[in-house]
Structures are given as structure tokens and as C-alpha cells.
Amino acid sequence: MQVDRYERLWMWAATAMLAVFIGAIVVTAVAGSNHPPSHTEVVNPDTLGVRGEFATPGVTVHPDGSRTVAIRAEFYVFRPERVHVPAGVPVTFRVTSPDVLHGFQIVGTNVNLTVAPGYVSQATVTFETPGEYLIVCNEYCGLGHHLMQGSVIVGAPR
Amino acid sequence: MTVAARLVLAHLWVAIAAFALGALMAVMQALARAGVELPFGTARLYYLSVTAHGVLEALVFTTFFIMALGYVVAETTLGRVRGVGWAWAGFWVALIGTVMTTLAILSGTSTVLYTFYPPLEAHPAFYVGATLLVVGSWIWCGVMIASVRAWRAANRDARVPLAAHGMLATVAIWLLATAGLAVEVLVFILPWSLGFVERIDPIVARTYFWWFGHPLTYFWLVPAYVLWYTVIPQVAGGRLFSDAVTRVVFVQFVLFSTPVGLHHQFTDPGIASAWKLVHTFTTYAVMFPSLVTAFTVLASLEIAGRARGGGGRFGWIGALPWGDPFFSGVALAMVTFALGGFGGAINAAYAMNAMVHNTAWIQGHFHLTVGTAVALTFMGATYWLLPRLTGRAIAFPAVAAMQPYLWFIGMQCFSIPSHIAGLLGMPRRIYTGEFQGVEAAQAWIPLVNLSAVGGVILFVSAMLYVGVVVGTMLVAPRGARPPVEYAEPVVPPADGPSIWDRLGWWSAVAVVLILLAYGPALYHLHTMQRFPAQGFSPF
Numbered sequence: 289m290q291v292d293r294y295e296r297l298w299m300w301a302a303t304a305m306l307a308v309f310i311g312a313i314v315v316t317a318v319a320g321s322n323h324p325p326s327h328t329e330v331v332n333p334d335t336l337g338v339r340g341e342f343a344t345p346g347v348t349v350h351p352d353g354s355r356t357v358a359i360r361a362e363f364y365v366f367r368p369e370r371v372h373v374p375a376g377v378p379v380t381f382r383v384t385s386p387d388v389l390h391g392f393q394i395v396g397t398n399v400n401l402t403v404a405p406g407y408v409s410q411a412t413v414t415f416e417t418p419g420e421y422l423i424v425c426n427e428y429c430g431l432g433h434h435l436m437q438g439s440v441i442v443g444a445p446r
Numbered sequence: 447m448t449v450a451a452r453l454v455l456a457h458l459w460v461a462i463a464a465f466a467l468g469a470l471m472a473v474m475q476a477l478a479r480a481g482v483e484l485p486f487g488t489a490r491l492y493y494l495s496v497t498a499h500g501v502l503e504a505l506v507f508t509t510f511f512i513m514a515l516g517y518v519v520a521e522t523t524l525g526r527v528r529g530v531g532w533a534w535a536g537f538w539v540a541l542i543g544t545v546m547t548t549l550a551i552l553s554g555t556s557t558v559l560y561t562f563y564p565p566l567e568a569h570p571a572f573y574v575g576a577t578l579l580v581v582g583s584w585i586w587c588g589v590m591i592a593s594v595r596a597w598r599a600a601n602r603d604a605r606v607p608l609a610a611h612g613m614l615a616t617v618a619i620w621l622l623a624t625a626g627l628a629v630e631v632l633v634f635i636l637p638w639s640l641g642f643v644e645r646i647d648p649i650v651a652r653t654y655f656w657w658f659g660h661p662l663t664y665f666w667l668v669p670a671y672v673l674w675y676t677v678i679p680q681v682a683g684g685r686l687f688s689d690a691v692t693r694v695v696f697v698q699f700v701l702f703s704t705p706v707g708l709h710h711q712f713t714d715p716g717i718a719s720a721w722k723l724v725h726t727f728t729t730y731a732v733m734f735p736s737l738v739t740a741f742t743v744l745a746s747l748e749i750a751g752r753a754r755g756g757g758g759r760f761g762w763i764g765a766l767p768w769g770d771p772f773f774s775g776v777a778l779a780m781v782t783f784a785l786g787g788f789g790g791a792i793n794a795a796y797a798m799n800a801m802v803h804n805t806a807w808i809q810g811h812f813h814l815t816v817g818t819a820v821a822l823t824f825m826g827a828t829y830w831l832l833p834r835l836t837g838r839a840i841a842f843p844a845v846a847a848m849q850p851y852l853w854f855i856g857m858q859c860f861s862i863p864s865h866i867a868g869l870l871g872m873p874r875r876i877y878t879g880e881f882q883g884v885e886a887a888q889a890w891i892p893l894v895n896l897s898a899v900g901g902v903i904l905f906v907s908a909m910l911y912v913g914v915v916v917g918t919m920l921v922a923p924r925g926a927r928p929p930v931e932y933a934e935p936v937v938p939p940a941d942g943p944s945i946w947d948r949l950g951w952w953s954a955v956a957v958v959l960i961l962l963a964y965g966p967a968l969y970h971l972h973t974m975q976r977f978p979a980q981g982f983s984p985f
Contacts, residue, residue: 289690290937295741302737306730313726313796322797324712326719332977363984388566388982389648391713391804395871395886400713400800404648405565406977407715422886426804426873428496428559430566430984431489434876439884 325401325411333405336360336386347371353446354378361390361403364432366423369439373415376445380412391426394440402427415442450521451835453533457514458828458835460541461507462915465821467548468502469908471495476860476901478877479894492877493557493985500560501551501576504662504816506544509579511824512669513540513586516613518831519672520590522930523607524597533589540582546575557985559875561655562635564646567981570639577631580624587617605939606947608689609932612672615696618953620665622704622960626657638981645978649716650971656707657964664703664732666816668696670779670823674743678776679933681830682766684750687742689935693946695735695742700952702732705963712799716974721967722796728963729794736787743780746933771840775826775850779819782857786814789865806890807868809875810861818857822850825911832918837927841917845910852907860900863893 291299316322336342341358345367348356354377360367361383373379383392385405392401392409401409415421423438474495478487513536520527527533549571550556556568562576594606594614606614630651638646679686686692708725711717751762767773789811792798802808829840840846872879872890879894881887945951 289694289940290688291691292688292745292937295688295691295738295745298741299734299738302734305737306733309791309795310727310730313723317723317796323719324722324797324799325715326717326722327715328718328974329715330975330977333979334977388979388984389563391873393804393871393873398797398800400803402711402713402715402804404715405979406647407649409713409715420884422871422881422884424871424873424881427563428493428566428875430982431493431557432984433493434489434878437881437884 325409327408327410329408329410330406331384331408333384333386336384341382342384347373354380356380356382359383359392359438361385361392361425361436362387363430364435366392366425366436366438369437370441371438372441372443374443374446375415375418378412378414380410383409388429389427390429390436391424393424393426395422395424397421400426415440418442418444450517450527450530453527453530453537454514454517454521454831455835456537457510457517458831460537460544461510461514461824462828462912464502464506464510464544465908466912468499468507469905469912471499471502473901473905475499476898476905479879480898481878482898489877490554490557490985493559493875494551494554496875497557497559498548498551501547503821504560504666505576505579506548508666508816508820508824509540509583510544512616512665513537513583514831515669515672515827516586516590516616518930519609519613520593523610523932524593526593527589528592528596529589532585536582536585536589538582539585540579543575543578543580543582546571546578548575550575554985555983561659563655564635564638564648564651565979565981567639567983570636573631573635573639577636580627583620584624587621590614590617603942605941605944607932608686608692608935608939609672609676611693611947611949612668612676612696614949615700616665616668616672618700618949618956619661619668619703622700622953622956623658623661623665626654626704626707630654630658645980647971647976647978649714650976652711652714653707653717653964653968653971656710657704657960658707659710660707661703663812663816664699666820668699670820671695671739673823673827674739674776674780675746676932677827677830678743678773679746679750680931681770681773682747682750683754684746684748684752684933686933686935687745687749688937689939690937690946691738691742692935693939693944695738697946697949697952698735699732700949701956701959702728702735704956705959706732706794707964708967709794709799712796713803716971716976717967718970721963724963726794726796728959730791733787733791736783740780740784747777749936769847771846771850772826772830774847775822775829775853778850778854779822779826782814782822782854783819785861786811786819789814802868804874805868806864806872806874810864810868813857813861813864817861818853822853825853826850828911828915832915834928834930836919837924838918838922839925840914841920841922842914846914849907849910849914852903852910856900856903856905856907858900859903860897863896863900867893867897
């Protein structure tokens with residue numbers, strides 16, 4: 289096929305650019321363990337309020353100081369609405385829903401989860417700076433979607 | 447353009463009516479978001495209008511316009527549309543479906559947004575209507591394929607006309623895309639919506655939805671590219687830079703536009719990250735033909751600018767026909783698409799996606815791409831098509847000449863603040879961004895207000911477009927119909943049959959790619975233990 293010289297050059301430049309993009313993604317994924325949240329655990333949405341960690345959601349403190357936070361995202365509220373954790377320790381959020389899809393996004397961090405009934409979404413973050421972080425729902429869930437709001441209160445490092 | 451003119455106009459009127467109603471919904475949202483007191487400003491109406499706007503603009507306006515364009519191309523490059531009766535049947539089926547879905551939305555019983563993620567449950571009429579719209583478009587696909595085959599049978603040794611090749615690629619993409627949608631709707635949603643089964647798995651449904659959802663964007667974009675490649679160089683007074691490369695570009699879209707959908711589901715549970723990484727690679731692959739398009743179309747425009755007497759390194763740009771609303775609409779669409787394309791590279795970036803997923807950034811992104819690159823091209827093309835279909839010159843030419851610029855300004859004003867607000871954490875699709883006045887949300891307020899100004903400018907531009915179209919039909923006198931002409935290529939296609947024209951075979955290759963990209967993830971989803979959900983209608 290006849291391809292103009294400049295067009296050929298442009299195609300190579302485009303290929304190189306895309307190769308750099310893909311290379312950067314592969315390097316940060318492999319070397320930096322930088323992956324999107326892809327937890328594949330399931331849970332029965334009908335019994336969330338009855339038994340298991342989501343019946344009494346909240347913070348669990350582990351011996352090494354790290355925290356696990358179970359959260360139920362349900363029609364227009366995160367349970368619990370406020371979460372207290374210290375700065376400087378890994379905090380793993382485990383979130384699920386008893387009703388429809390919700391979002392779980394902690395503003396100012398890379399925690400951004402799709403929350404689905406029947407599945408447990410999970411992300412781990414270490415807060416470096418103490419302060420109050422806003423949690424929002426970013427997946428439309430009904431007429432109170434914009435009212436879903438929570439907060440993470442990050443205290444001084446232990 | 448005689449037999450098909452009525453057919454094309456019928457599709458255009460539905461497209462433009464949907465566009466106008468959708469625009470009305472949009473301006474209400476922009477004002478509500480900015481906290482303007484509206485007598486009808488309730489959350490219920492807000493989310494209803496988001497649903498209506500998405501369905502009417504993204505699904506109805508685009509689909510009907512693309513069907514109209516397909517018939518124009520078939521009639522003017524292949525001689526005639528084969529099966530005009532079928533084409534009308536497709537029109538009516540799609541129109542009945544559109545009316546059903548629209549009424550379901552306006553009745554307030556189907557506020558599920560245009561993504562309709564289960565277990566949000568709409569009125570069954572919403573799903574049945576949407577199904578009919580797609581079935582109507584399938585009939586269009588059949589008519590387009592029959593028209594090309596009939597032409598091929600009569601012209602064994604000739605190359606398929608380029609515009610027809612591009613529209614056939616659009617047909618292939620649409621059939622590959624809607625296969626996923628058909629599984630989602632026919633296998634999972636309709637039996638659940640009609641009460642035959644009680645439960646539905648949201649992640650399985652989403653995965654089939656996005657099998658459809660991403661190639662949907664190429665179903666919108668490739669017809670716009672057909673106009674950019676085959677018509678705009680002629681309108682600008684130049685030639686198409688390379689016919690040969692253009693055909694390869696269309697084939698690449700057929701191959702790579704579908705096996706990419708998991709990049710919409712990076713944050714989803716239930717799907718292992720390895721499959722998401724595979725879809726990241728294919729998503730970057732589908733950027734390649736768009737990058738080539740940037741070169742070929744710009745080179746074609748440079749030829750036009752120089753032919754019009756523009757000299758120097760950049761002087762040819764000023765020599766282009768900026769007062770022609772089709773040309774200016776497409777040129778501004780291209781500039782906007784460059785911005786949107788780079789935003790898309792960020793959306794597709796595996797881990798970086800967490801910064802922007804479902805934030806206001808996303809609404810900013812797709813208003814640059816489908817909302818401008820595609821919609822502004824279609825608006826401009828309307829000004830080009832109407833005289834060729836009806837013999838009427840465009841009414842209010844000064845208004846038409848200004849309208850694309852107004853859209854461009856309004857859209858930058860809307861989209862750039864949306865991108866920034868998204869990076870600052872503002873979610874999309876929210877009735878208000880107040881969040882009880884918390885500090886993080888304060889930074890969003892001025893950006894949202896600026897977006898609302900953009901929304902109002904866009905609405906004015908939309909109404910000017912509708913006004914010019916209606917005015918043309920009502921007041922402009924009938925005259926001679928100008929011909930529909932296509933650009934001559936500088937590099938013509940090689941003589942004789944070519945592998946690049948065999949879109950049926952390329953579609954078969956695309957099916958293999960889809961099975962490779964989706965097979966493992968879907969197999970895992972379908973075989974793992976799951977707890978499907980019951981439906982909710984919280985609206």
C-alpha cells in the first residue's frame with residue numbers, strides 16, 4: 289500500500305506514544321503493584337444486616353496497627369457515617385450494598401469503588417495527612433443519591 | 447436524492463426533535479446544579495431529566511441521524527437504497543420504540559439513567575421500547591448490507607466507494623456492539639422486568655452493557671469520521687489525502703472498538719485485574735486509528751487551504767471556509783476531539799482511572815467527544831444535507847454560520863470546569879453538590895457555576911440550530927438541489943478487489959478478539975458463586 293512518508297512517520301510516532309503509555313502502565317502495575325480495585329469476594333445481600341462483619345459495620349484494629357473498615361452503602365447513607373482512623377497506617381475499606389449499585393469515593397484519595405449487592409469491594413489506603421475526608425456516592429442510586437455522604441476522620445499518627 | 451429523500455428526512459426529523467427535547471432537559475440540569483431556584487426544581491425531576499437527556503441525545507438523536515446518513519451514502523454512492531420498504535419498517539419500529547421509552551421516562555416510572563444498571567428497575571415499557579429502537583436499527587443494518595452487496599454484484603472489479611465502506615464499518619461495529627446489549631436485555635433484563643425471574647446479577651449485567659457501551663461510542667464516531675474523510679475535504683475545496691489509509695482506519699475500528707469495555711469497569715468488584723489490563727491494551731490500540739485520522743484529515747484540509755490561495759506554514763488555515771457552518775462545525779469538532787481524546791487516554795489508564803471514575807470529569811469528557819466531536823459534526827452536516835434533500839437554501843445563514851462557534855464556546859465553558867471539578871473529587875450525576883457545606887465541596891461551587899453558564903450558551907446554540915432547521919423548512923423557497931459530492935483522493939485506492947474492503951471477514955476476526963478479551967472474564971463471572979439481587983425502583 290502506498291503511504292506518504294510523513295504519514296508513515298506520524299504512524300510510527302503515534303505507535304511510540306501508545307507504547308510509552310502502555311509501558312508506563314505495565315511498569316507501575318508490576319513494579320508498583322498499582323492495580324484498580326478488583327476484589328472478587330461475594331456476600332449474600334439479603335443477610336447483611338443479620339450476621340457477619342456488615343451486620344455491625346465499623347473499624348477493626350489489627351495487632352500491627354492496620355485497620356479494616358467494613359461499610360454498608362445503602363439507600364442514601366453509609367453505615368457507619370463517620371470513621372475514625374489514625375494517619376500513617378494501612379486502612380482497608382470493605383464495602384457492600386444490600387440494595388442497588390452505589391459508589392464509594394474518598395475525596396482527595398485514590399479510593400474509588402463501585403459497590404454492588406452480592407459483592408465485596410475493597411481498597412487499601414494509607415492516609416498521610418490528618419484531617420476530615422469526605423466520602424461520596426458516585427454511582428446514581430435513586431432520588432437521594434446526592435445526599436449520600438460520609439467522612440473519614442484521620443487522627444494524628446500513632 | 448429522490449426516492450430516499452423522504453426516508454432520510456423522516457429520520458432527520460426524529461433525530462432533531464429528540465435533540466431539541468434533550469437540550470431542554472440539559473439546560474434544566476445545568477441551572478439546578480448551579481442552585482438557581484426553579485419552580486420545577488426537585489430531585490425527582492432532576493434525575494428524570496438526566497435519564498431523558500441521556501436517552502434522547504446519546505441513543506435516539508445519534509441513531510436516527512446515523513440511519514439517515516447511511517441512506518444518504520447508499521443512495522449517492524451505491525446508486526440506490528435496496529429494500530426501501532424494509533427501511534421504512536425499520537424507521538417505524540425504531541420510532542415506536544423511541545416513543546415508548548420516552549413516555550416511560552416522562553411518566554417518572556423509569557428514572558434509571560441511560561445506563562439503566564440493574565438492580566435499578568424501570569417500567570417494562572422502558573426496556574421494550576429500547577429493544578424496539580435497536581431492532582429498528584438492525585433492519586437499517588440489513589438494508590445497508592443489502593445495498594452494498596447489490597452494488598458489489600453489479601461492479602465486480604471496482605472498489606467499494608469509500609463513504610459506503612465507512613458506513614458499512616459502522617454497521618459492523620453496531621452489530622458487534624448490540625450483540626452484548628441483546629444478551630443483557632433479552633437474557634437478563636426482560637425476563638426479570640416482566641417478572642419471570644426474581645433476581646439479576648448487577649456485575650454480569652454491567653459487563654454485557656459495556657460490551658455494548660464502548661463500541662456504541664464508535665458507532666457515533668465512525669459516521670462523523672466518514673463525513674470528515676469523504677465530504678469535508680470536498681466542502682473545503684481540497685482532496686482526500688489518502689483513500690488507501692482511510693480504509694485501513696475503518697477496518698481497525700471494526701477490530702478494536704468492542705474488546706475494550708472493561709475499561710469502564712475498572713472499579714468493579716468480581717472481575718480480576720488481569721482482564722482489566724488486557725482491555726487497557728486494546729483501548730490504547732483503538733486510539734491508533736483516531737491518531738491516523740488526525741493526520742489524514744488535517745493533511746486534506748491543508749490541501750484545501752493551499753488550493754484556496756493560503757500560503758506559508760500556517761496561512762492555509764485562515765484560507766479555509768470558516769464561514770461555512772458545516773466546515774466550521776467539523777473543524778471545531780476536531781479541535782475538541784483532540785482534547786477529549788487525551789482525556790480518554792487518562793480514563794483508560796488502568797490504575798489512574800481511580801482519580802476520575804464517575805467524577806464530573808467523565809461528564810466533561812463525553813461532552814467533548816460525543817457531545818461535540820459527534821454532535822457538532824452532525825449539526826453541521828444538517829446544514830449541508832437540507833438543501834441537498836429539499837432544494838431549500840438554509841434560512842438565516844448568518845445565524846447558522848455563528849451557531850457552531852457558540853456551541854464550541856459553550857462546550858469549553860461547560861467541560862473544562864467539569865474536568866477540574868472531577869479531579870477535585872466532585873461526583874457526576876448529582877442533584878446538588880452541597881454536601882452540607884463541607885470544605886472539600888466548597889471548591890466545586892465556582893466550577894459548577896461556570897459549567898452552568900456553559901450549559902446556557904449550549905442551550906442557546908441548540909435552539910438556534912433547531913430554529914434554522916425549522917425556518918429552512920417553513921420559509922426558504924424551493925430551488926434546485928445541489929448534488930451530494932465526495933472528495934477525490936490524492937492517493938487513490940489500488941485497482942481490483944482488496945482485503946481491506948472485506949468487512950465481513952474483518953468482523954469475523956473482531957468476533958475472535960471479543961471472545962479472547964471477554965471469554966475468560968465472563969466464564970469466571972458465570973461460573974463463580976454469586977448472589978443475584980432483587981430489583982428496586984427508588985424514584
